[in-house]
Amino acid sequence: MKPKHLSLLVLTLLVVAAPFFFPSGFYYRIGALIFINAIAVTGLVILIGYAGQISLGHAGFAGIGAYACALAPEHLGLPPVAAILLGTALSAALAWLVGKPILRLHGYYLGVATLGLGILISMVLSNEAQWTGGPDGIAVPDLGLRGLLRDLGWRIGAGELWYGLAGTVMILGAWLALNLFDSPTGRALRALHGSEVAARTMGIDVARHKLHAFVVSAVYASVSGSLLALMNRLITPDVAGFMHSVQMVTMAVLGGVGSVLGAIFGATILTALPQLLTVFHQYEHMVLGLVMILVMIFLPDGLLPSLMKRLRGRDGE
Amino acid sequence: MNTHKTLALAALLAALGAPAALAQIRIGATLAETGPAGALGDPEARTLRLLVEQINAAGGVLGEPLELVLYDDGGDPNNARTFATRLVEHDEVVAIIGGTTTGTSLAIRSVAEEEEIPFISLAGGIEIIDPVQPFTFKTPHTDRMACEKIFEDMQAQGIARIGMISGTDGFGASMRTQCLSVAEAYGITVAADESYAPGDADMVPQLTNIRNTEGLQAVLNPGFGAGPAIVTRNYRQLGIDLPLYQSHGVAGQAFIDLSGAENAEGVRLPGTALLIADQLAGDDAQREAVVAYRDAYVGRYNEPVSTFGGYAHDALAILVDALTRNGEADPDPVDLREAIEATSGLVGTTGIYSFSAEDHLGLDLSAFRLLEIRNGGWTPVQ
Amino acid sequence: MADLLQFLMSGLTVGAVYALLALGFTIIFNASGVVNFAQGEFVMLGGMGTAFAIAAGLPVPLAALLAILGTAAVGVALNRLAIAPARGAPVVSLIIITIGAAIFLQGAAGLLFDKQIHRYPGFSGEAPLRLAGATLLPQSLWVMAGAALTFAALWLFFTRTLTGKAVLATANNPLAASLVGINTKAIMALSFGLSAAIGAVAGVLVTPITMTAYNTGVALALSGFAAAMLGGLGNPLGALAGGLLLGVLEALTAGYVSSQYKDAVSFILIILVLALMPQGLLGRKTTDRV
Known part of the structure; x- marks a missing residue:
């Protein structure tokens, strides 16, 4: 079996098997949050892991996806599913427009430009209160899936439904990302990650491929934001904020940004961590900061790759 | 037992x-x-x-x-x-x-x-x-009741034209919206409408614009945290002598300490009995x-x-x-x-x-x- | 005209703080190649430390000195414990380390001090000064003068002292510097200490105007980062230009355009400037190594 198919199989088995160990319904909520974060983080694997570019503003695209689901049904009469698509279209268009000039920048300069983009989006969402409801947020219409299932005679709780739905979208997203990895585009991205100059001399259109990675990752973030909005039925500008952008990048890098599974593992750890850290009460932030520092120092490739290396090393002995 | x-x-x-x-x-x-x-x-x-x-x-x-x-x-x-x-x-x-x-x-x-x-x-x-x-x-x-309480007092003072400077955080933005929507019922016109972000260091430019607005009779500042204290200090720095109203968001001793007692002198706000515990009448419920x-x-x-x-x-x-x-x-x-x-x-x-x-x-x-x-x-x- | 002057003075005061923040970013970047997102925490620690020392009964100069030295020690410790062990890590990892450090320091400050907002009186009283129809707090002069002095002292340090030249040499080429006998490890520690101290100085000077609390660091770091990038990362003069420009621009936007979108203008400017000048206004050109 190819590693790609193994990854997908492991992922699917985990998603399906986990609920058998859930002590209470609350765990479905955490599971769904993990999957929704994992979708955005999978997009960052394409941007950071494959193409070697950074972004400190991807939460902005999550904000666009989220508010599309809040606003499009009311103002344009679109059903929520179409609103998700509208959100991705808007995010992709914006990423393409802004990506063209700013992807020429490198390292920290690209960091500050994407940071600025994210902050601008969250500022608009917060300030244009007559449209967006302002800092306290806005209600999001029901996806309607639960009602549909009920009419078909299948009663399912909101927690379980969103667990299944977000899990499915995450696996789909991972499948697409893994396919991209093996495609000519994926190979080109990895080549320019290694060295842009070398890639260019080999005839790779560096600018175009970077832009593609940026647009695709923006679409992932947008879908993630849409699902979050539809699940919570309420969305606030926090979804587009700087701390959410940082959280996404941290999940990806902490878990291992080189692989989809690693990044999803990072999303799992960082989503569950605040729930575990409640036992530390007021030391919560200090512990979170320490975890970020220590993992980056001692496991620079991320948690999952380092863990796998350890395991393989033991097998070899 | x-x-x-x-x-x-x-x-x-x-x-x-x-x-x-x-x-x-x-x-x-x-x-x-x-x-x-x-x-x-x-x-x-x-x-x-x-x-x-x-x-x-x-x-x-x-x-x-x-x-x-x-x-x-x-x-x-x-x-x-x-x-x-x-x-x-x-x-x-x-x-x-x-x-x-x-x-x-x-x-x-x-x-x-x-x-x-x-x-x-x-x-x-x-x-x-x-x-x-x-x-x-x-x-x-x-928030709406806070606006109404303030506007009641303004009405009693014969104030009909005011300036507002609000925080862009949830508290400030929500109260600003409510005040704008009930102002008319009290015969009050909001002739200047400025804002500041939660971390801002200085509100002098916004207050300068309020000072330059013709015919204002009072200023209202919906907000909480450090913002309203900085507004109050800048207000005195610019020598604006219109009555200043704050919100219940800063109803606590911290606001007076941060603004400085001499700057906060005369500021009005809607608060609760908690702040005047010692001044409550003996038979106050x-x-x-x-x-x-x-x-x-x-x-x-x-x-x-x-x-x-x-x-x-x-x-x-x-x-x-x-x-x-x-x-x-x-x-x-x-x-x-x-x-x-x-x-x-x-x-x-x-x-x-x-x-x-x-x-x-x-x-x-x-x-x-x-x-x-x-x-x-x-x-x-x- | 009086209004313009008023806006400019507001902008220069805030801009001076941004410039000091950007200077802190620049020094650490030159020494280690790291953009330190915990830079705002140094400003917070300087302000909170001084406020608590004054409340404990210390005279203001001693309180300020203690806060600056304590913050410098935190800077040295940050380098020793979190940055030096991660040498050679990619940019994203370094960003996460310094943001982790910022979260850690914020949590620690919330515990060690408290979660209230603090302030102490201005050093030369609170009575506003009048100047051609505009007003100015005496503390604003302290902030501007403090920033000017810091920049001047640093310029002397870099151009007139052997240690300062060693710092510059290390920034230019660490390998060559260590070959000619410069202790690059000590230079790293010095740079972090210096940068933290500069942040603390900004905190000491500006707290009477802006007040401080355990959670003010992140917003400050973002403004300082923006100023440093606008001016061109790695250039102290760029830090000065970027900081002042950003401060003045914010004040003018708030005064003449819209107070809601004053922060937006600075980020739009950054994106535009970087799109046209990818190294910032005064940044140096670098070539990719193949």
Whole structure:
């Protein structure tokens, strides 16, 4: 079996098997949050892991996806599913427009430009209160899936439904990302990650491929934001904020940004961590900061790759 | 064994720190102890911890000790919703107190309504309880009432044209919207409408524009935290001599200290009885509750009380009262909800609460007291 | 005209703080190639430390000195414990480390101090000064003068002292510097200490105007980062230009355009400037190594 198919199989088995160990319904909520974060983080694997570019503003695209689901049904009469698509279209268009000039920048300069983009989006969402409801947020219409299932005679709780739905979208997203990895585009991205100059001399259109990675990752973030909005039925500008952008990048890098599974593992750890850290009460932030520092120092490739290396090393002995 | 002896024994056990009895009454809370609204959530959390200890030391509720399960949502609605789910599904609490901000309160509300668990919010937004939802209540006055209280006073002073400078955080933005919508009813025109972001260092440019607006008679600043203190200082620096009104968001000693007593002199704002505990008439219905809470809080934490801690105090008082009247240590959520809705004449620090099926706030404008800062202290405006 | 002057003075005061923040970013970047997102925490620690020392009864100069030294020690410790062990890590990892450090320091400050907002009186009283129809707080002069002095002292340090030249040499080429006998490890520690101290100085000076609390660091770091990038990362003069430009621009936007979008203008400017000048206004050109 190819590693790609193994990854997908492991992922699917985990998603399906986990609920058998859930002590209470609350765990479905955490599971769904993990999957929704994992979708955005999978997009960052394409941007950071494959193409070697950074972004400190991807939460902005999550904000666009989220508010599309809040606003499009009311103002344009679109059903929520179409609103998700509208959100991705808007995010992709914006990423393409802004990506063209700013992807020429490198390292920290690209960091500050994407940071600025994210902050601008969250500022608009917060300030244009007559449209967006302002800092306290806005209600999001029901996806309607639960009602549909009920009419078909299948009663399912909101927690379980969103667990299944977000899990499915995450696996789909991972499948697409893994396919991209093996495609000519994926190979080109990895080549320019290694060295842009070398890639260019080999005839790779560096600018175009970077832009593609940026647009695709923006679409992932947008879908993630849409699902979050539809699940919570309420969305606030926090979804587009700087701390959410940082959280996404941290999940990806902490878990291992080189692989989809690693990044999803990072999303799992960082989503569950605040729930575990409640036992530390007021030391919560200090512990979170320490975890970020220590993992980056001692496991620079991320948690999952380092863990796998350890395991393989033991097998070899 | 008669009940008195049981109560005494329970109190003794609790006081000795003996392991808690099996049947505890679990109360859940999710508050913004940290984050941008930390200045509000921190005293709320401290108040709940203090009062639960006090209640348990005095024998608990219905002879059972209370257990407080409190989470810090950092003011983020997504976290608040997760913690509310955890409180209901995992911790199996009888009721939830919390939601420091309107955004987090709305997030908790959707969980509470879906799972049918009573919820008492500590945030100002009118949309939390309007339209009324069966399981959701709240203790603070709404933003709209704060605007009305201020505009009432302006009207009495013959003020008809004002400037506003609001924080762009949830509190400031929501109150700004409410004030703009009720201004007309009081014959007030908002002729200048400026804003500042929560971390801003300097509001001189905005206030310069307000100073340059023709014919203003007063200025109103909806906001909380450091912003209003900086506004007040800049206001005096620019030598603007129009009356300055602040919101209930800064109703606490910290505002006077940060602004400087000489700068804050003459500032008016709608506050609660809590700030003027010592000046309340001997027969004031709220005096006893207000003084007891203030003394306990200051004695324990050695910092002044704020209106926000008072909201948490009142929420817990309402809940304990309803639990006691309902009479069951393991209450049915629907019964408990009905007991809360039947609350009548409950004296809190914010006001005297009487809920009904149509009113889940239970306060009117009379509970708000218009205060003026004089010589670094609060004085009620007659 | 009086209004313009008023806006400019507001902008220069805030801009001076941004410039000091950007200078802190620049020094650490030159020494280690790291953009330190915990830079705002140094400003917070300087302000909070001074406020608590004054409340404990210390005279203001001693309180300020203690806060600055304490913050410098935190800077040295940050380098020793979190940055030096991660040498050679990619940019994203370094960003996460310094943001982790910022979260850690914020949590620690919330515990060690408290979660209230603090302030102490201005050093030369609070009575506003009048100047051609505009007003100015004496503390604003302290902030501007403090920033000017810091920049001047640093310029002397880099151009007139052997240690300062060693810092510059290390920034230009660490390998060559260590070959000619410069202790690059000590230079790293010095740079972090210096940068933290500069942040603390900004905190000491500006707290009477802006007030401070345990959670003010992140917003400050973002403004400082923006200023440093606008001016061109790695150039102290760029830090000065970027900081002042950003401060003045914010004040003018708030005064003449819209107070809601004053922060937006600075970020739009950054994106535009970087799109046209990818190294910032005064940044140096670098070539990719193949």
